[in-house]
Amino acid sequence: MHKRRGWTLVALSGLVVVMAGAFGAHALGGTLSPTRLDAFDTGVRYQAWHTLAAMAVLIWRAQQPLKGQRAVLWLWSMGMAAFSGSLYLLALTGAHWLGPITPLGGLLLMAGWLTLAICAWRQRPAD
Template sequence: MHKRRGWTLVALSGLVVVMAGAFGAHGLQGHVAPRLLEAFETGVRYQAWHTLAAMAVLIWRAQQPLKGQRAVLWLWSIGMAAFSGSLYLLALTGAPWLGPITPFGGLLLMAGWLTLAICAWRQRPAH
């Protein structure tokens, strides 16, 4: 992922986190079932944490580019879109067909973390 593209995606994800969090707290309260509001909030929380983690990987990548960092960023980006996006849409529409998309997004997020672990393990120690 190109530096400019990566930082742009992270910034837009952060924007969505703030907007979705505010919408969930002020726009959905009392308009959707509590379980759907909880699902929406879970999507916001996971997106927020992965946005922060992606920022850390971008900083690490700028200091020490390593094979695998780019894959981590892509896995998290697609995973956030699938995981959080499906939860947002589920809360807004109640469409049950969105249910299977959420675990797929979660698997992508986990794959990103595993890829990060492998990438870190392969890093050469500084002498």
Template sequence: MTHRGGWILVALSGFVVVVAGAFGTHGLQGHIAPRLIEAFDTGVRYQAWHTLAAMAVLIWRGQQALKGQRAVLWLWGLGMIAFSGSLYLLALTGAHWLGPITPFGGLLLMAGWLTLAWCGWRQRPTD
């Protein structure tokens, strides 16, 4: 993933966060069960936080490219698709078979955070 491609994907993810958040607030109220709206909102919240975190990693990559930063972005990207995407689909379709995909997405998100910690650990001090 290039820096340009990374920024495009982060921008699109941010766009989806805004659209999904508005849809969850204005389009789903009264149409689906409150517990499904909560699941949808959880997907939006996790996607928003990881979009912001990915922006920070892209800025860091622009200043100092380190081994593993790209892996962080991929893990978070796939994790957002699996975690948030499965929650969006679960809320919209009620397809409970999507349930096992959500924790897998969560594991990808966690793996991204651990990979980020590894990148930080490997970063050489600038002093």
């Protein structure tokens, strides 16, 4: 992932986090059931944490490019889209057919963390 593209995607994800969080807090409180509102909040929370983590990987990658960092970023991007995106849509529409997409997104997020661990493990110690 090119530096400019990576930072642009992270910035847009952060924008979506703030917008979705505000929308959930101010517009959805009285309209959604507590279960659906909780699902929406879970999507916001997971997207926020993975956006921050992606920023850290981008900084690390700028300082020390290593094989695997790009894969981490792509896995998290796809995972956030599938996990948080399906929760947003599920909460807003009630379309239960989206339910199976959420765990697939979670698996992508976990795969990103595992890839990050492997990437970090393979990093050579500084002399």
